[in-house]
Amino acid sequence: MTELSDAEIVIVGGGAVGVAAADALARAGRRDILLIEKESSLAAVTTAQAAGLVGQVRSSIDRVRLAMWSVATFGELERQEEARPSWRQVGSLRIAATAERAEEFRRLATVADEAGLEVLLIDAAEAARRWPGMRFDDATSILWCPTDGYLQPYDLTMSYQHRARRNGVRFATGVRLEEIRIANGRVTSIRTNRGAVRCEMVVNAAGAHAYHVARLAGLELPIVPVRHEYFITVPISGIRPDLPAFRVPDQTLYGRPDVNSLLLGGWEPEALSLDPRSYALAETPPPIEEDWPVLSNFAELMRPFYPAAPETGVRRVMSGWPTFTPDGRFIIGESRRVKGFVMAGGCNAHGVSGSAGIGRHLVEALTEKDPSPYVRSLSPDRFTETGWDWAEARRQAQKVYETYYAIGH
Numbered sequence: 001m002t003e004l005s006d007a008e009i010v011i012v013g014g015g016a017v018g019v020a021a022a023d024a025l026a027r028a029g030r031r032d033i034l035l036i037e038k039e040s041s042l043a044a045v046t047t048a049q050a051a052g053l054v055g056q057v058r059s060s061i062d063r064v065r066l067a068m069w070s071v072a073t074f075g076e077l078e079r080q081e082e083a084r085p086s087w088r089q090v091g092s093l094r095i096a097a098t099a100e101r102a103e104e105f106r107r108l109a110t111v112a113d114e115a116g117l118e119v120l121l122i123d124a125a126e127a128a129r130r131w132p133g134m135r136f137d138d139a140t141s142i143l144w145c146p147t148d149g150y151l152q153p154y155d156l157t158m159s160y161q162h163r164a165r166r167n168g169v170r171f172a173t174g175v176r177l178e179e180i181r182i183a184n185g186r187v188t189s190i191r192t193n194r195g196a197v198r199c200e201m202v203v204n205a206a207g208a209h210a211y212h213v214a215r216l217a218g219l220e221l222p223i224v225p226v227r228h229e230y231f232i233t234v235p236i237s238g239i240r241p242d243l244p245a246f247r248v249p250d251q252t253l254y255g256r257p258d259v260n261s262l263l264l265g266g267w268e269p270e271a272l273s274l275d276p277r278s279y280a281l282a283e284t285p286p287p288i289e290e291d292w293p294v295l296s297n298f299a300e301l302m303r304p305f306y307p308a309a310p311e312t313g314v315r316r317v318m319s320g321w322p323t324f325t326p327d328g329r330f331i332i333g334e335s336r337r338v339k340g341f342v343m344a345g346g347c348n349a350h351g352v353s354g355s356a357g358i359g360r361h362l363v364e365a366l367t368e369k370d371p372s373p374y375v376r377s378l379s380p381d382r383f384t385e386t387g388w389d390w391a392e393a394r395r396q397a398q399k400v401y402e403t404y405y406a407i408g409h
């Protein structure tokens with residue numbers, strides 16, 4: 001158990017985002033960083049459930065570049081012998097089933113080109129060579145991104161931790177934040193279940209508790225947990241770990257090999273969200289029961305592309321409460337209202353793949369005199385300095401989830 005001691009920066013939350021933030025800040029030269037995590041190990045909550053898909057094809061250049069930064073980081077971390085993220089750069093297939101989607105793929109390919117990301121529109125025969133057993137007869141277009149892939153979210157977190165520790169970051173598990181003390185509009189210290197820590201900055205990377213941690217600093221932020229789930233089948237003959245990840249956006253599906261099994265998930269048309277005010281900082285969000293109608297529907301939707309999907313037994317269901325924001329953007333940066341209170345949350349279900357990019361944006365937000373317009377657009381001030389109401393914010397956040405693969409999203 002690490003002894004608690006004062007620190008310049010305290011990061012709250014040891015999921016992929018908090019540990020990536022620690023790594024990025026330490027690499028940017030900040031030496032006095034303490035990360036606290038309430039659970040007995042890191043990556044124990046939402047990060048533990050993630051599918052680990054890493055996709056760089058996005059609808060805006062900024063978001064493609066952010067994802068490319070993450071991919072470059074995963075490559076670096078994979079060379080770290082002592083703790084690798086189990087990064088498999090197997091590529092990804094994006095499969096269109098309608099003419100409108102094929103048109104969208106052409107636009108996505110243009111955005112990728114402008115951002116410097118290699119993508120190719122390939123035919124069904126080429127796609128079938130890349131994933132034998134998958135059917136592409138009904139595909140109207142297939143977009144191949146050779147540098148996409150997947151990783152193990154727990155391993156990634158350990159890999160960040162290894163590098164951050166080498167740069168002097170201290171990690172304390174079993175430590176729960178209970179209070180943030182502020183004087184003259186500035187963070188001065190925190191109180192935890194293991195005592196007080198003086199600090200100049202608190203980075204809120206508390207995942208589904210990021211709303212509550214922001215409240216401790218007197219800020220109201222619309223960080224909405226939305227249920228998400230996927231399943232892993234029993235082994236299927238022909239599936240190998242080096243097959244690519246795939247997405248079928250018209251069916252709102254994504255997947256990848258999980259060793260010799262199929263991992264299949266999707267975005268639900270009617271999202272189930274939580275009002276974060278309905279549980280306290282010291283409580284956990286409600287447990288999630290397997291929703292078999294939803295999971296079976298994913299398998300059925302996959303049938304035309306992979307007939308074995310609905311016919312194969314399920315080995316494991318994974319689920320959690322990733323957080324969404326009403327505008328679908330991360331919340332990153334220091335609050336104008338409380339100096340030293342910094343956000344790193346609202347990940348809209350790409351906090352694992354986006355973690356390295358989030359770390360980079362955090363460093364930019366904190367150290368650059370003139371951060372880019374994109375980084376400025378992620379500031380928590382966009383919610384604390386404007387009027388909004390919870391019912392509408394929750395509806396919008398759900399819509400971001402439900403339209404995750406909508407054309408132009």
Ligand SMILES: Cc1cc2nc3c(=O)[nH]c(=O)nc-3n(C[C@H](O)[C@H](O)[C@H](O)COP(=O)(O)OP(=O)(O)OC[C@H]3O[C@@H](n4cnc5c(N)ncnc54)[C@H](O)[C@@H]3O)c2cc1C
Binds near residue numbers: 038
């Ligand atoms: C089923 C599923 C599939 C997903 N698939 C993908 C995917 O393929 N790719 C992708 O990029 N993302 C995916 N996601 C989303 C991804 O899991 C999240 O975006 C990411 O894990 C968020 O990381 P985090 O560090 O913000 O949150 P968490 O991992 O939840 O970490 C927050 C941490 O803060 C700690 N904490 C909270 N309160 C306190 C306190 N008071 N004191 C101290 N510590 C505290 C918690 O214990 C927790 O460990 C998926 C999510 C789910 C549920």
